[in-house]
Amino acid sequence: MTAPPFTTRQLEKGDYDQIVRIIDKWWGGPTSALAHPLFFYELGELARVVVHEGALVGFLFGFIAPAGPTGYVHLVGIDPEFRRRNVGTRLYASFEEACRLAGCSRLKAITTLANDGSVHFHEALGWTAEEHGDYAGPGRARLVFTKAIAADASEGRR
Numbered sequence: 001m002t003a004p005p006f007t008t009r010q011l012e013k014g015d016y017d018q019i020v021r022i023i024d025k026w027w028g029g030p031t032s033a034l035a036h037p038l039f040f041y042e043l044g045e046l047a048r049v050v051v052h053e054g055a056l057v058g059f060l061f062g063f064i065a066p067a068g069p070t071g072y073v074h075l076v077g078i079d080p081e082f083r084r085r086n087v088g089t090r091l092y093a094s095f096e097e098a099c100r101l102a103g104c105s106r107l108k109a110i111t112t113l114a115n116d117g118s119v120h121f122h123e124a125l126g127w128t129a130e131e132h133g134d135y136a137g138p139g140r141a142r143l144v145f146t147k148a149i150a151a152d153a154s155e156g157r158r
């Protein structure tokens with residue numbers, strides 16, 4: 001029997017409402033402040049969710065920063081029951097494609113030094129990690145992930 005599909009689509013208000021309720025559980029600690037409404041209302045055009053059998057199993061808040069322009073992944077979370085099933089890969093692929101079509105040449109994200117899962121995930125997807133000692137202020141080091149992406153080749157032919 002074929003496994004039920006995973007669907008990737010734009011993040012909607014009902015998804016946002018659910019994310020703020022479950023995010024602390026999915027991340028294993030207080031994280032809901034990072035899901036600021038700004039990332040849905042003002043910067044949510046490229047935000048994505050993955051749905052499986054009607055249930056939200058992963059989300060990505062991301063937007064295009066003007067410098068570059070750069071596709072910036074602000075926050076990602078996958079239901080712990082659905083990790084290592086390519087849900088994060090789907091979200092990143094969808095976001096990367098939207099950024100590429102919008103003319104971005106690079107992607108960026110950050111995480112704390114202790115987040116080994118995030119490091120392995122980004123490296124598996126072809127991102128590069130670099131440690132910045134004072135990135136988030138004195139004594140607040142961060143890993144900065146970047147990935148170069150090819151511009152949309154069809155642009156020049158239009």
Ligand SMILES: CC(C)(COP(=O)(O)OP(=O)(O)OC[C@H]1O[C@@H](n2cnc3c(N)ncnc32)[C@H](O)[C@@H]1OP(=O)(O)O)[C@@H](O)C(=O)NCCC(=O)NCCS
Pocket residue numbers: 026027076077078079082083084085086087088089090109110111115116117118120121122124125
């Ligand atoms: C990090 C996270 C987003 C990964 O999502 P995911 O859906 O489990 O990732 P995928 O299944 O798409 O993984 C793709 C590849 O990344 C690597 N990878 C992902 N998570 C990993 C982990 N915890 N340890 C080692 N490698 C990992 C693997 O190579 C994996 O391929 P494989 O399963 O075939 O070996 C998810 O674990 C999560 O939500 N973590 C908590 C929140 C968080 O840290 N967010 C990111 C902060 S920047």
